[in-house]
Amino acid sequence: MEKKLKQSCDATKAASAITARTAELETELATLQHDSISDMRATEEMMAEAAKLRKLLPEMESKSSDMExxxxxxxxxxxxxxxxxxxxxxxxxFVARLKEEAGVAENVVRGLNQKVDTENSGVNENRVIVGMGIG
Structure with a gap:
């Protein structure tokens, strides 16, 4: 009977250990399920964000091309x-050179006009009509 009692005690210990391990595994399973659900939600959110970004991609490529x-x-x-x-x-x-050349030309014209005036004044003293070429 002692043997049976010991076997029963051992069986009870084994059952207790199995029950304790079962409780641990159930807790671990619940944690894993919770983590899995959280990961699935995060994945869904990331997929939704990726879809939004894919929709924006052609517009961004177009803008990039326009900017290029x-x-x-x-x-x-x-x-x-x-x-x-x-x-x-x-x-x-070129304009500065032309102005310079124009200045030189104006000086030449003035000089010529002075010579003409000098000649005309000399002719006028001899009573020649200047404007008509009579003399």
Whole structure:
């Protein structure tokens, strides 16, 4: 009987250990289920966010392409502006030379006018009509 009692005691201990382990496993299972549900929600949220971003992608690509075109156009316009400024400087120098040449020409014309006036005054003293070529 002692043997049976010991076997019964051992069986009770084993059953208690199994019951305790079952409780631990059930707790662990509940935790894993909770974590799994949380992970699934997070995955769903991430998938929804990814879907939104995928919808925005063509618009962003288009804007990026537009910006690339604007940058190319800006660089082209900057190059044109640079050339234009170079031409402007050349034209300013040309205008300055023309003004200088015009000044020289005006001085020559003044000198010639003075000579004509001098000649005319000499002719007038001899009583020649200047404007009509009679004399």
């Amino acid at each position: 075109e604007w940058v190319k156009e800006k660089l082209s316009l900057q190059e044109i502006l640079k050339k234009s400024k170079g031409r402007e400087k050349s034209l300013e120098l």
